[in-house]
């Protein structure tokens with residue numbers, strides 16, 4: 401800190417000197433001006449270097465034994481790893497440094513450790529130290545620090561997890577929302593028919609996002625209809641862009657320069673959106689209070705408003721939680737299903753197997769639509785989703801990193817408090833030593849496991865933990881999985897899916913923003929599997 405203060409003072413002297421030199425009254429020689437300009441440039445750069453190195457060194461001193469790239473002054477390895485394929489770059493870097501178990505690097509001025517191995521991943525995700533999230537400017541401005549995702553681990557965060565569990569994400573509550581998920585599936589299937597009739601192809605991304613949005617708006621707010629979906633859809637889309645934007649401030653938050661690094665104005669844009677979200681949700685809360693029918697409804701908002709007085713949250717906190725649930729729930733489920741459908745149109749043999757399994761379970765002639773209660777008997781369908789989560793995890797770096805609140809042991813290393821920790825789940829789920837032929841899409845690989853050793857994707861098995869693990873594991877994982885299983889089943893039950901016309905091939909290129917999307921949105925063709933072409937309503 402002392403060094404930082406001294407360099408900043410010296411720099412200020414140089415800057416003042418430069419300001420005097422260029423003032424209208426001064427008439428310096430060109431050589432003098434040049435010298436002064438050079439000193440001014442040095443004055444800006446030196447404190448940056450000193451501050452970043454000071455913060456990076458604190459970590460390096462404690463983690464010198466952890467292998468990893470040294471990085472550049474000022475930026476560390478930020479420029480080397482950032483970008484839409486960050487998970488792949490980090491995996492390659494870990495291999496290059498023989499650092500799969502734990503790699504240490506600096507991103508900007510932030511010390512980071514990364515695990516690409518199930519054992520060290522468990523130390524990070526399930527240990528007592530990495531229980532907070534590192535600060536992220538967009539998340540703070542968009543109120544997520546008052547919601548589950550970015551609230552520090554503590555009494556408030558535990559209370560939110562309890563409330564959202566009991567009010568929406570528990571098996572009992574999910575069962576109450578079963579009808580909604582089936583209705584949304586019906587209208588999705590109807591839209592497929594309409595799009596095929598209109599254009600001979602189906603734009604899958606828009607279709608799945610709309611379904612996901614309808615389901616979340618119904619579950620969280622108990623509302624349905626085009627108007628609310630369009631308005632909220634627009635806000636979610638904008639929030640998703642902002643949270644996914646590269647913001648230098650997030651990598652320099654430990655330095656006094658941090659707030660100056662928001663070069664693209666992410667904070668003000670987030671503030672504007674947050675004001676809109678507050679206004680919109682605030683109005684819905686008032687209307688629900690006036691309606692006075694909270695006890696008769698099954699949505700999260702009604703549940704939160706009917707909590708006993710001692711459990712009640714401030715309205716601003718209710719808004720933060722509702723907004724986060726919709727925000728988190730919409731994109732991941734749609735992205736997961738888009739990848740699954742891409743795989744289905746590329747692997748007709750796998751698709752047919754899933755369809756045969758469903759036909760055998762619910763009959764072919766007077767077939768009824770599958771429901772949640774059929775899913776436990778549809779092992780192959782479940783394996784398809786597991787294999788999709790393995791090859792295309794929506795959060796390859798588990799979406800949001802963890803922050804050590806105290807020194808912690810990871811493998812054989814000690815990681816100091818204040819270090820950011822990431823788990824490269826994509827690298828683990830593509831590790832040849834764990835998965836045999838990791839680049840092949842083969843749902844049957846889970847059959848061997850089913851015979852004895854089950855691979856659970858819910859967080860207990862770190863070979864495949866796409867929902868994270870430990871205390872901060874995804875609380876929406878059961879709902880996300882149940883929704884994806886039901887909708888994938890319905891889409892396959894009603895239609896045979898083909899790749900799009902030759903000019904729009906299915907491309908499996910990835911693009912990591914907040915989640916890992918398909919770089920080129922998926923377009924498919926759908927051929928009805930039942931005579932007459934029109935699907936039935938769910939039972």
Ligand code: HEM
Nearest residue numbers: 548549728729732795798866867868869872873874876880
């Ligand atoms: C396919 C679906 C989903 C995937 C792949 C997914 C993935 C994840 C991951 C990787 C994390 C970080 C976990 C960790 O740090 O260990 C997370 C956290 C979270 N997810 Fe999900 N998620 C999904 C669906 C949902 C849904 C449907 C909701 C809510 C309706 C939701 C709400 C949350 C919340 C609130 C957190 C923050 C938890 C905390 O910090 O305590 N997610 N999710």
